[in-house]
Amino acid sequence: MNDFKYQWHKLKCKISSFMHSALTGRYGIDHLYRFLTVIIYILLFIQIFFRVKFLYLVTITILIYNFYRVFSKNHQARYRENQLYLKYSKKFRSWFNLQKRKFVERKEYRFRVCPNCKQNLRVKNVKGKHTVKCPKCKTDFEVRL
Ligand SMILES: [Zn+2]
Incomplete structure (x- = not known):
């Protein structure tokens, strides 16, 4: 069994070095x-x-x-x-x-689109009505989760 493991390891090393030499200088x-x-x-x-x-x-x-x-x-x-x-x-x-x-992130956050600039916003998933300020255009809008 150990001999098989050794041979397997040797084969893997040979393949690895072959691949390395074949891909040297290639894109x-x-x-x-x-x-x-x-x-x-x-x-x-x-x-x-x-x-x-x-x-x-x-x-x-x-x-x-x-x-x-x-x-x-x-x-x-x-x-x-x-x-x-x-x-x-x-x-x-x-x-x-x-x-x-x-x-x-579907359990922790909800994703909403800003009505002003169409930016995607990530809102913490807490039930209720919230006022969200868009970080891009600074517009406040209501979000119901
Ligand atoms: Zn916005």
Whole structure:
């Protein structure tokens, strides 16, 4: 048993050092890589139910492009691509993060929108009627929880 553990550890070290040497000087993983990986998984899931050759082709193309980006040595170009992705996905990502935060803090806080400036506000979850001051536009408004 101990011999197996030793061999397993040795194998893990070999894989780790191989990965380290293979990725030295390469661009690696970024936000766009993670996004494309999620897209690949969604496309693969869809293909369980609908076998469309076009989707298969799109999935393979994204997969190859993703690997190309990870192993690319042109850091500037990959960085620019990632910045472009971050720029255009900012609204969606901030909306998604807000939904996640609302879910995680749903027991302690309630989220309300300021009627004046549409800013999202976090209000402590205490039952009753409260007057809330928006920190952005300094407007007072009533909130019923
Ligand atoms: Zn406001």
